[in-house]
Amino acid sequence: MASISVVVPIYKVEKYLDRCIISILNQSYNDFELILVDDGSPDNCGKICDEYAKKDTRIHVIHQENRGLSAARNAGIDWAFKNSSSKWITFIDSDDWIDIRFLEELHNAAIQLNVDISICDYIRTKGEAKIAKKPFLYEKYNVEDFYVRQRIVATIACAKLYKKDCFNEIRYPVGKLHEDEFTTYLVLFNSRQIAFVNAPLYLYFINYDSIMQSQWNIRRLDALEAFETQLVFFKQNGYNKAYVRVADAYIQGVSYNLNKIKQNGISWIIKEKYRIKFIREVLKLRKQINIKISTYPALYNEFFPKFMYLYWFSKTLINKMKRKK
Template identity: 40%
Template sequence: MDPKISIIVPVYKIEHYIHKCVDSILAQSFKDFELILINDGSPDDSGKICNEYSVKDSRIKVIHKKNGGVSSARNAGIDLATGEYILFVDSDDWIEKDALDTLINQLKLEKSDSIIFGSVKDLYTEQKLIKSELNGVHKKVNINVSDLGSNFVYLFNTVGLLASWMYLFKAKIIKDHKLYFNESLVLYEDFDFNLRFLKNSINLTFIPNVLYHYNMSTSINQLAKRNKYNIVSDINTVSNSLLEFLELIGNKEGIVRQMYPYILTMYTLPLKNIILHKKLKLREKFKVLEELRNDKIFAKVFLEYGKNLKFYKLFYAFINKRMYLAAYYLISLKFK
């Protein structure tokens, strides 16, 4: 008997896109799934549309909850899911008609804890597709998590590993280890969840099949649309998850050092963020710089990698001496 799949779709202010998303799921050639629509307090007609779908198809469950963000909505879906595997789909995206069939057929061949598949990022302007970016491996790869070290950087650069919608997750691992999305994070919540899941997994399968279409047009700047201006703690949380996972799989071929440039790029986001929030008072901006000064992961990455880069060398010298005004003007010159 084929395993059942629970598909979790967080819904918020997406009334113009949700039909394409849900219709792509209901059109699946594989039929044994449950679709969990989580209306996260959407102020538009999205919740009404969800209800209309649930009346038409018994496989659909709808939950209406107070707005708490995408992580809160996904967590509500996890608690409700009854399938052996869980697939996350964003409500402004869509999946290929044979997506579930492809995943089920892979599970028949490989009893994997997760199947990670290819995706396409589509950019539209005025309903016209102007650009598509393909992400995924070139051929199928079965791998033990403990052996991921020598392949991690390649897979990170080709597949991405960041978004939870490119994974089919084994529900038992999520339930047994009480894995939930960190609701305090405003960014990289997917990556943090994925790393904690992988940490508790054994076997993975990467397939080249493109099953998911991500709508870049509706993904506006996350730093601009979210109210949390100080995201240093968020970067520290996901960086810690990444370093813990890399330590688990072993520092093969200097994998940790190879990830330092990416970690440093993540830590650059708080700097850009305080420039974007021009209404913040200087003392609030200095608070961000103070947190960076006290962040041990940032210090480690700087000392082992960033000190060879002119901007970071000067910036770190300023914050280390608590010369926050000088550091702020340096950031302004670089990122304005």
């Protein structure tokens, strides 16, 4: 049986699917199986998957009703546990692609440094990208140090090779956006150390048709919920540096989303509900870490709106008069 299970969730990527699949099949490391999960795609993605499966016995296709990215990844994980003796698992999004050395380098790094998870860098691109052909450096990191240093790289589900056992009890949250923020930190912090291949072997395609590139909507607030769960986890387990790092990400996220809430046609009641909740949470964090509200424009406007300027001005005058007395 294959050593590595490669899971590709697929939905409405007919234009890009060939590029993704071919980049996997052309890997320099051949001991893998490819699990294509057709998440009820309404275009020809399902047919494309079936055609590839006829040509290559390493490919297994799952067809299911559309339930979202998390459910598709979970289906691939479940299949790998039930039907495969693979030791490793990796996730590749179907509009992205990988360098020919992706599996080989991540596998070598994990084996040589004796870790359960290896990670590589990635490139965001709108088209083709070339990666220099040279030997890559493998580095071992304490998980918290790496998380603080490269939180985005650490958080995305892709660009990683995991021991399959890392997912014995962990699955992605069905129905949530920003599913990586809910999940990857749990997988990483179950391991003490990770390997990092300092090369962009994963190519992240900026797809303007994807959910994350589409217009803002209220579901984007899932990211803030994910940050809140991370804050609880890091505080309970004594990961103080990670706590501060995520607190900053949370505050930036609150600032960004408050601004978006104002710009979009959301009812006053819902706006007030979220505004009060977020300000309350930020005030709690402000007591625990050193932050300046003035560095977050949307937050500053919420804490000190224009109608409050007169109040603060009068307070200043009163204090000056008290000092003169």
